[in-house]
Amino acid sequence: xxxxxxxxLITFRTYGSWLHGDARGSVDRHRNSPTxxxxxxxxxxxxxxxxxxxxxxxxxxxxQRAVATRAIENLAxxxxxxLYATNVRTNHAHVVAGVTGDVRQAVVAMKSAATVAxxxxxxxxxxxxxxxxxxxxxxxxxxxxxRTACRYVIEGQGEGLGVxxxxx
Numbered sequence: 001x002x003x004x005x006x007x008x009l010i011t012f013r014t015y016g017s018w019l020h021g022d023a024r025g026s027v028d029r030h031r032n033s034p035t036x037x038x039x040x041x042x043x044x045x046x047x048x049x050x051x052x053x054x055x056x057x058x059x060x061x062x063x064q065r066a067v068a069t070r071a072i073e074n075l076a077x078x079x080x081x082x083l084y085a086t087n088v089r090t091n092h093a094h095v096v097a098g099v100t101g102d103v104r105q106a107v108v109a110m111k112s113a114a115t116v117a118x119x120x121x122x123x124x125x126x127x128x129x130x131x132x133x134x135x136x137x138x139x140x141x142x143x144x145x146x147r148t149a150c151r152y153v154i155e156g157q158g159e160g161l162g163v164x165x166x167x168x
Contacts, residue, residue: 005082005098009149010107012135015128016050016057017091055129059090064123068093071117072110081106085150087157088114094153096146107135 060068068088072095076083082098093114099106111131118124140146 005100006103007082007084007096007098007140007146008103009138009140009153010095010097010103010110010135011092012107012111013092013132014058014060014090015055015130015132016053017059017132057091058128058130060088061123063121064118065089067117067121067123068114071113075109075113079106079109084146085153087153089157094157096140096149096153103137104135107137 065088069086072086072088072093073083075081076097080100084096084098086095086097087093093110095110097106115124115130118130119126119128124130138149140149
């Protein structure tokens with residue numbers, strides 16, 4: 001693995017698909033590490049968050065998932081990132097990649113590329129919010145961690161469009 005191109009597991013969610021207060025718990029910028037417990041469910045908080053939404057929750061169709069996946073793959077190719085695995089689900093996306101530069105900026109670029117492709121295909125309105133703010137980024141320390149993350153992304157998400165990129 002190239003230290004100039006750290007391999008990361010990236011997860012980002014569609015707009016409105018997991019709000020603070022949700023029964024599954026939630027994370028925020030202060031509590032978002034694998035060793036910390038999630039924030040507890042709070043129905044009133046979730047209701048408040050839902051009332052602040054300016055658009056309906058986004059849940060992708062199979063066609064939207066395929067378009068978003070291709071957009072992320074194309075971006076990785078253009079940017080020279082090593083894409084190990086990707087899986088765009090109905091309400092979130094997972095990407096295992098070796099990226100150069102700032103990882104958070106790479107995520108912004110992935111979200112943007114997918115959004116542009118969805119709009120160009122006529123699958124999202126021009127003013128639709130597609131993604132929630134933020135993301136989860138986990139650095140993968142070694143080949144075993146990369147393989148484990150790829151297995152999770154491809155096989156641990158149920159039936160779907162998981163795609164294996166480069167060999168680990």
